[in-house]
Amino acid sequence: MAGGKSALVLCMDVGFSMSNSAPGEEPPFALAKKVIQKFVQRQVFAETKDELALVLFGTDSTKNPLDQDGQYQNITVHRHLTVPDFDLLEEIEHQIHPENQQADWLDALVVCMDLLQTETQGKKCDRLNIVFLTDLSTEASSDNLDVIIENVKKAGITLQFFLPFPLEDKEEGDGERTGSGDPGRGKGLSREQRSGLEMVKHIMLSLDEEDGLDEIYTFRNAVEQLCMFKRIERRPMTWPCQLTIGSSLSIRIVGYKAVTEEKLKKMWITVDAQTNKKDDVKRETVYCLDDDNETEVQKEDIIQGFRYGSDIVPFSKVDQDQMKYKHDGKCFAVLGFTKKNLVLRHQFMGTQVVKIFCARDDEHAGVAMSALIRGLDELNMVAIVRYTYDRRSNPQVGAAFPCIKPEYECLLYIQLPFMEDLYGRQHMFPSLENNKKIAPSETQLSVVDSLIDSMMLVADDENEELRDLFKPHHLPNPAFQRHFQCLHHRAVHPDSPLPPMESWLEAALDRPEVIKERCQAPLEEIKKLFPLTEVEKKKKLKTSAQIFGKDSEEPDAKKAKEDEAEEEFNLADIAEGSVTSVGSVNPARDFRALIKQKTLPFGEVCQQLTHRIEQLLSNKNMQYYMKSITCIQAFREQSVKQGNADLFNSYLQSLKRSIPSRALEVFWDLLVQDAVTLISKDEVEGSAVSKNEASQFLLAEERKEQPAPELVEDTGDVDDLLDMM
């Protein structure tokens, strides 16, 4: 049942024989230490509640509770039963060295048993385990062997042995299981080792007749297996419910989350760079109005609202709760049944697969479920269901697929899309097959065929068995592996840079070697037959930065704002310095810039501007009108600045005259609204227009009924207007 944990004693031989090794081989001590390190590391990062103790034997000193009358000598309890932590890892790294004594490994076993028994008292431990790492070089007295075995059995302790050499020396030809070459075996086993090995076998077989010997490992294998960090394990929670079909048929079921993307439990916390303390850093969020002063608003004065298209609707949490969609809570109700092929794999939604079984210990529910599962399977159909986890969660629509395994039968529940999830995403794409320009030729197709042949990851073995060379679902998540590797490195070596990726991980993520070799030739062929040329893109850098941009935390609104402003900015850049004439894109800005630059005479710049204004006005369109007005405003503003009113005044007057003939009344009205009038004497000394005249100038036009003034001698020909300048 839940809640139990295990207690484990690592019992390591550090005696002098452990440092012996054949030339060019790692001594057993170093390997054993690696095994321990890797193991403890995994425990630390998996954050299990399991407790761990470390007992060393063969130590120069003696420190254990059984040390009495010269018994149990050279055995040290290095660490008592506690949850492993980094202190322990550091101690292993720095404090455990080969020492110069030898100790009886059976004595050490007794010390471990005693430790387990005394230190697990009052704790809820459901597994007791002792792990032995030794080369068995010391002779152990077998006097009390049977008593010891009896006690191990009684206490329910399991044993594991890690040895420098494999168990069976005769089966060497057998290869695979023991690994060929057998390093560590050196020149063969000593007499002590042989008798030790016999004793180990005896112990293990008396504990478990069948599989006892499976719990004896070599150091090397262990290191390989332990190099992965432990996969994250979560205890599945049960979800009891009832499957209903209509109002009268229901089956008691239980659901388990079976597959879901696992995340690291811990988040990064922010600390001060100097003190490394979390408490020195504080984050604060303030709210402000979107005005020029960024006026701050108190949190109490903030209410929530939602967008409904262009409207923002204030909608308090209370109202929202009251008005929101309500339902009866937990349910697994069948809406109907449909053909399996109508539920498309690529339309699976959600992030999980839930396995639905019949309720535990209810055989009637079991029979009913079995009938449903088999019925669906035989008809090749699935159930479409409404699934609600509980009262607080949103209901889903999903499919329940029948799943029949030799060991069990169940339904697999997977969420399906709502109409809203698909909206606007069901696009049409140009046909590939019917397009002659891109259709591959027969030769091209046959090369692709041979590429697929060469890269098949599943192949028939000689034994007619399917062998899969690459199973992602057997791989540990590389992100977690790398994460823990780096954390561990930083914890043990705080000042050195992060290590490179471990080579086993890199290899595990790559194409299998066989495939790499096999696909060489077809790839070459494909290269020849399919020309691929990268299209030069001017804005390449920009687009890729935007696609993979790191500023994804920014709120959307801000982004959009930037887009809209973007064009302006770019133009501003262009306008900066490099303006040589009044362009059509932003004439007012160019005009101002040119006057500032003083490279051209004022009159000429004005002429360029009026030319643009006339062009703009020839498009009878509001946008162009607005643009023209900004030009005229700029014209006026700069003229006042320069103290030259004549050019502006005469242009405006002639413009006014041409209004009726050019049907520009709408435009003129805008000009009147903006009160853009002649420059008067009060503004510029040399102006021939009085203040009164200036204000009359616009007024006169408002009395539209009046016939156009006689002044109109020309018909407002554009060229004439320009000539006047």
Place this chain on the structure above:
Amino acid sequence: MAEWNAFYQNEDEQQEEEEAEFSGGDYKVSGRDSLVFLVDASKEMFIKGEDGQPSNFDMTMQVVRSVYTSKIISSHRDLIALVFYGTEQSKNPRNSFKHVYVYHDLDEPGAKRVQEVDALRREKGAQLAAQTMGSGETSLGDALWCCANLYSDIKLRLSHKRLMIFTCRDKPHGGDSAKDRQARTKASDLKETGVFIDLMHLIKPGGFDVSLFFRDIVSPPEDESELGLQMKPCNKLEDLQKRVQARETKKRALARLSLSLGDGLNVAVGVYATAVAARKPLAIRLYRETNEPVRSKTRTFHTQTGSLLLPSEIKKAQVYGKKQIVMEKDEVDAIKKFDDPGLFLIGFKPMEKLKLHHHIRPSVFIYPEEDEVKGSACLFSALLKKCSERNVFALCRSIFRRNYPPKFVALVPQMEEVDEGRVQISPPGFNVIYLPYADDFRTLDPPRCPSATQTQVDKMKEIISKLRFKYRSDAFENPVLQQHFRNLEALALDMMAPEDIEDLIMPKVDQIDQRLGSLAEEFKDLVYPAGYNPEIKPAPKRKTADAGGGAEKKPKVELTQDELKAHFQNGTLGKLTVPVLKEACKQFGIKTTGTKKQDLIDALNSTLTS
């Protein structure tokens, strides 16, 4: 139970992350989408169909309405306009065009507009249309010109400009060649400014002949093969809806990546989302006094000195095995980086190796990007064809964004499919299915149960057959979202109460019961013993625990300080329940902001260490 709930919360986070993975996309670059509905308001449009079928006009208004409401839910920033032509009355910005009625100019759709479109629906709508607009002369040229003005009056940057003409008249000007010519000129002007013109032609007695006039008006299809694809007029609402929906949004790649076959062979592909969980939009913070939106600013500062901290003055840390491990911020990113974004081919596997239950997130779709690497489409097409023929999928290692760890995906071939009307049902390309890692599987202990006999199975098969229906993925609306938006609509329009929604994912119990008849009882007699009631939980003790659970559990939450310290020293704080931890925090006078277990443990740890 608590843990399941925790999973649910996680799920939200996951989804956010998932979206973050694809956020941005192209949208940023391109500005806003715009769509103009240009609807024929001539008398012909108001003729009712046979057997009480709605008129073409009514059908069009229904489609327009559904586009409005869908846009509000899915992309409220897009601009929509509704313009009628062939009206008696005129209404346009400068009233310079006769017989053109701009009902809505280009703007974001809102509640009021939905209501206004609603008013044009059904019998009453036809009357209203007759009153306000009437039917008159037709000048499509003027109408198009007017639409051009709508576009040019917009100051925002528009990315995608589309105009849809809804009509049932293939000779709108009745042979007036001057008008025809003017319309053609205006149409080509519009097309030149980047407006894509679509024809949604409706049923017309005697058939709608596109070649008479409209062929020169509409934009050429995106590729040659599409020619002739849309030549059949719509006579059903569903068809029209589908056709409009497929065209009204522009497809946007979430990312452009290279699919590497190895050895420098890189095919450019665009990644598209085909289904993304639509969720309630986030609430906007408003200032109580004025209802104007407020912005939030987050600052990081030093607790002691109060000075703002620059990114260089902070680091990141995690605590494991009682030790705080510190890293630079860029190291945290570097850990996640395995490779540059892209898809890398590992090999191929037969389709049956793709297990149904290997599902961790919604799939995406890839299609070649000829604009990025020329020749991509050809190689892609060859791969697609061969994978499909041989019934294999391609296994790839994928990184979709910079600094994202790799995931393995299955590229499942999907050949193009078209329906009888030659409308594409499924586009050609690969569906990208995400595959789980070993960590993502939970170890279960399945209950052992007896199997059913063939008689029992057969009875169930009868039940299954009775309740058969044809599943369509777009048949179910999300009741939670629909209710939310109806509520907002009601508030925005000062309605007394929100419109009722129909919960489409509620089982139709009465119908089911009726269809099953005596089958349910017969099945129960076969599998359940007399007196067995699956509604009653067999473990009554559990029921009482459930009922009184809240009250009973409370006294247990206290823990002495010594006990706590012991837990802390052993590192077993994680064993305690959240209420106990909360109580402990109170005892030590720790103010906690977080409610998650880890937050509480972290808070306790840091207090007890110091």
